[in-house]
Amino acid sequence: MMGSTLQEPSPTVTQTTQAPPRRSADGIAWQKILLPAGVAIVFLLGWDAAVRLSGTQIFPKPIDVAKGIAELARNGVLLKYIVASLFRVTCGFLAAVLVGVPVGLLLGWFGTAFDAFNPMLQIFRPISPIAWIPVAILWFGVSDLAPIFLIFLASLFPIIVAAIAAVQNMQQVYVRAARNFGLSRVQLFRRVILPATLPQILTGIRIALGVAWLVVVAAEMIAVNSGLGYLIIDARNAGRRYDLVVAGMVMIGVIGLILDLLVRQLEKFDEVRWGYGTR
């Protein structure tokens, strides 16, 4: 190098993607842990008070729900049902990723294919996965396949739509650079189009996983006899055990949160982090 490094700021100066250190560690502990914990405690106290004041014999207090979760955990049903639900979500969701990403990339890249298939896609997309339940039972009977099919359908559309939009909004300079280096069609997809669109596709995948987790509960209420959805409907039908109904709801919420946190971890990889602005 000739000359000084005057006009070359060191990378520590230009790390615009890092969150700025806003406040002290104590301040963060307060705002990130104590404050939300306080809100949760107020919510539980309010719930408890509302049940007591109304004198209801059916709706459970928070402590009843906690006991219900403990009971389910003790007799092994909880773990079994969680595994059953997660298994269905995993199968349907992975199938949707494997089909949706390539289909979306191709529809985004080839304008003719997009024009041909997009109207059909837009008609299928607003049909609620719940509406498919009778069809799924007709085709697959009362088996794991029915909810897996429903989860596949439900997560497919967010992924395809995200992949199409990602290709169509891609910076053209990347494609031109790739063509300049003489990449074949296949190389172009693998080395440029896929990585260039991955951040946006990952956002679609995160939305899809949320939808999949919503749908598995609904599907299990009708199409099978295991899983967290089945737990809820079974607890209601056999003995009006609302403590177990709410216990099932709590578990669904907690697992949904964990799933979302896991997918968010993927967004921290260097290969995609460039696509998420400065958050």
Added chain:
Amino acid sequence: MKWPNVSPSMQNEQPPEAIVLVRDLWMTFAGKRRDEQIHVLESVNIDVSPGEFVCMVGPSGCGKSTLLNIIGGFLTPTRGQVIVEGLPVTGPDRRRIFVFQENGVFPWLTVEQNIGFGLSRLALAERNNVIAHYVAMVGLHGFERSYPRELSGGMRQRVEIARALAANPDIIYMDEPFGALDFLTRLKMRADLIRIWQNEKKTVLFVTHDIEEAVQLADRVLVMSQRPATIRDVVNVDLPRPRDIDSREYLQTRDRIFQVMGMDIHTGIAKEPGSPPGPDSIDQRRKVGSDAATTGA
């Protein structure tokens, strides 16, 4: 030079030493309205010798970027021919690498992965050698594993130049590569580019709207007119490098180009009517073009 498609008798008006030949090139874009046509290039002729550093300057929006994109094979001209290394250009080619105005460095790859992007045909050891060589040449030692988002604009442009050089092209096309950089960084990038060019003996075609930049860099400056653009004048810059930008010869050359472009260097006032400034990107040019066309150019 090879001339596989041209018989010796036909070479009369084509200097055999030319590596890039542009012959009677015309370019017309469709405008916004159906019957509207925007004439961007009009009968452009260029000869570039191997190893030459040629700058094309012209007012913003004149079509110089379009011209370079046609020479690079990214656009097809309406009429005329571009012959590079003896063969008509039909598309982009890995022997001629383009450095883009908007920075084409891949943000999902590290500096060394970007520089090695065009080297997948090489064996790993050789590839690493080439990468290390060009990392050092553009002064990015220590940043091999950094991602583009962690670099400054000047460093990102260095990565793109290194990526182009690493592919060992015969020609490098540069489309206002330093346009988005601050003044000091631009000065340093020019000095580094000249040093690298002197080492590598590549042919360089460099588009800029900055006359000073052209005179500091080029062996020859092609001065283009307002749209529809033609080559209005060719100015040889016979000044030793590194160039003294206070010397009388430098200033004379610079002022001559200003004069050719119809500007008074001291006042900035156009001596000819009808030279509206405008953006120069391909996307925006159509818009600007149609505006100009409706005002009756």
